[in-house]
Amino acid sequence: MNEAQPLTRIQARNRAAILSGGLDAFSSAGFRGATLDQIAEAAGLSKPNLLYYFPSKDAIYTALLEGLLETWLDPLHALDADGDPVAEILAYAHRKLAMSRDFPRESRLFANEILAGAPQIGAVLSGPLRSLVDEKATVLRGWMEAGQIRASDPHHLIFSIWALTQHYADFDVQVRAVLGETDPFAGADRFIDQLFRSVLEPVQDRPL
Structure with missing residues (x-):
């Protein structure tokens, strides 16, 4: 065509x-x-x-991945170096969770591609994705050095957000089997906010 x-x-x-x-x-x-x-x-x-x-089947698969990658990177692009550090990171985590809720098929497609060794998007992972993650890790490190958030490994902080939020799409059957009729995303939003605040907010000195 x-x-x-x-x-x-x-x-x-x-x-x-x-x-x-x-x-x-x-x-x-x-x-x-x-x-x-x-x-x-x-x-x-x-x-x-x-x-x-x-x-071909390959053409359909490639078209899907090309569209998915742009959507998948948008939440990280939106992390603003000039914003409030804790608010920006929490907003990123919530955007990623919303993607698992709204685009579960896309999340599983991406996971399957990665598990297969990323034959179609390996160059993107080691090129544009790596560059973007390095850029945002530099922002996170700057916030840490300024004492605006707790010090940690910025790359692994990003990985932890990916792992926690994408779990709800990639392991949807398991999550819903355990929770039954409960909406997993209602509880997940609250938990993610609580968890990452405890990881991110600087420890306040106790008064003498």
Whole structure:
């Protein structure tokens, strides 16, 4: 399909349906386990019709990852060096948790790609992602040196936010099995705020 030509409304709808079907298939079965037949069925299209829009399974997977990476990096980009340090870091953690709530399939797609050795996005991880994390780690280190937040390893602080927030999407079945009918994100918001405040806020000197 010629991407240079503007899509008609039907073409745009079909393309979106294919990407959504691909997201379902890849996030649940991984790249190797997903098939074009599964994606076509989820999209409500025939396989030949699907191939009109995307020539291969790889093309669908690549399109999904390219769109995902931009969305995935936005919350970290938004961390403002001129803002209040504790508020900025907490806001980042809450944005990441909201992404797990609103985009669980995308989170699992990303996790599956990483577990597979990042064959499609390895260059991005060691290039743009690393540069962005290093940039924000420098901001965190500056806040630490100024005594605005407690000293710790800034890279591992970022990793801990990723690990805690993305758990709610990547291990959704486990979380909901343990909590039952309880909304996991209501409790998670409160816990993340409490946890990271205790990690971040400087210890106040006790009065003599």
